[in-house]
Amino acid sequence: MRKQKPRVGRAIPTIAGPTPGRCPPADLQDAAIRQNVRDTAARLKVADGVLAEKIAEGRLKIVSATYDLSTAQVAFDA
Secondary structure: OOOOOOOOOOHHHHHHOOOHHHOOHHHHHHHHHHHHHHHHHHHHHHHOHHHHHHHHHOOOOOOOEEEEOOOOEEEEOO
16 A cells, blocks of 8 residues: 655645735735635646646636635635
8 A cells, every 4th residue: 555645745835825924813814715726726727738728728717716605705816
């Protein structure tokens, strides 16, 4: 049985993204969530050849957005 390596590498840049000293805790959490969404969208754009091909053809667009459970609003990243 093969031992799996921990997948910490992807999480570190997202965690390190927002600077704790510059935001209150609620803003820091929101900033971390938004950064994670942006990073995930960026990875999707290049991770799959089929998706990358559709994007290049102009047939697909991947955008980052968050959904607020308390307001039921979707906020799209600029």
